[in-house]
Amino acid sequence: MIDFSKDPLTALQAKNEAQKLAFSPIVFHAARTLRDLGILTVLDNAQSQGLSATEISRQTNVSEYGVKVLLEMALSAHIVTWEKPNYVIANLGYFLLHDKMTRINLDFTADVCYAAMMHLTESIQKGVPAGLKELGNWANIYEGLSILPGKAKKAGLNSTISTQIELSLFFCKPYLKINLSVSLILAATPGDGLYNALIMIVMSK
Incomplete structure (x- = not known):
């Protein structure tokens, strides 16, 4: 049973959560754009091998700069992971795409x-x-x-x-x-x- 009479966060945890809230609208739009531009789809197709930003750009017709901007935000949100030089879809990215x-x-x-x-x-x-x-x-x-x-x-x-x-x-x-x-x-x-x-x-x- 959750006790709502107590604050479950330490000061450091609360500060971290506050920062997440501050940027959550940006992360929301980044996630939806990754889905709608097909970036999550090509990463899903690549499975654990992943793809480089250059290859993602080629397959989606999105500029490499645009791909990198979106994927940098996706890394921070744990939507993808990074195995140099490739980006790999993470569990969160999978469910954004398929659920x-x-x-x-x-x-x-x-x-x-x-x-x-x-x-x-x-x-x-x-x-x-x-x-x-x-x-x-x-x-x-x-x-x-x-x-x-x-x-x-x-x-x-x-x-x-x-x-x-x-x-x-x-x-x-x-x-x-x-x-x-x-x-x-x-x-x-x-x-x-x-x-x-x-x-x-x-x-x-």
Whole structure:
């Protein structure tokens, strides 16, 4: 059982975690770019042998400079490892590439949530969905589910089926019970006939 009455971090650990938080938005975008530009894919194909930056550039048509910039960030985030002169995909990179729910959550965060979250302070202070204007001029997200703009459409949010599900989730074994209102959105992915699940979790009152 986790005791939330105690700080689990030493001062040094806390400082390190604070630095991770400070740079986490940059790492998020670097990870998604590595995936979307095919860099993780070519590294995955190379398996434990890995690839040099030059070879990655050749296979992905991304400039060698761009490849190196992204992979330097990936090294710090443990997405890849370095076995001179090659970069090798690490376990974290593998799951960023292959885990379906991770892919869905990355896209949902980037295409639906990211810009809106910049208005979080205003939302908390005023008690309104201030970030919603990044997606459209609606009173709530449900009004715009079928007409979401830009990349949100490409993520498969058109013609969505929205189902409200009330449930109790147990985190950290059965000791910490949190009631959540979960809106589970199932949307057909254009072209491949598969279904994506985008989960919006809001704390229940």
